[in-house]
Amino acid sequence: MMKNIPVASAVELKDQVSYQPGQIVSKTLVQNSAVSITLFAFDKGEEISTHESGGDALVLCLDGKGEVTIDGVKHELxxxxxxxxxxxxxxxxxxxxxxxxxxxxxF
Known part of the structure; x- marks a missing residue:
């Protein structure tokens, strides 16, 4: 079940989460045993450190520039x-x- 997003309304996804100085802000849209969809806003220099996930994870850049490191290889988005x-x-x-x-x- 989707949550934290308007129903039957067109929205700009990047406007659904706000930047905060020195923080990473997240907003969960879906979380269950099959799928997780979360919006994130990273302030410059903030990071989620190296970890692994039990599912395939697709990152879609909505605004700005980020760096995703996979198996030690850096990719700019x-x-x-x-x-x-x-x-x-x-x-x-x-x-x-x-x-x-x-x-x-x-998952």
Whole structure:
């Protein structure tokens, strides 16, 4: 079940989560045993350190520039670009500048 987003209304996803100085802000849209969809806003220099996920994770950049590291390889993302982080592979996310993304994890 979707939550935290208007029903039957067109929205700009990047406007559904706000930047906060020195923080990573998240807003969960879906969380269950099959899928997780979360919006994130990273302040410049903020990061989610290296970890692994039990599901394939798609990062869609909504605003700014971010850096996604997968298996030690860095990939830069800009608005409109996406990257797949495969399940059980170490990955990290870093705000090269202020950066908003939508994370979809399929288990």
């Amino acid at each position: 800009a608005a409109g670009e996406a990257i797949l982080m495969p399940a059980r592979h170490p990955h990290a996310v870093y705000g090269k500048e202020q950066f908003k993304m939508m994370l979809t994890v399929v």
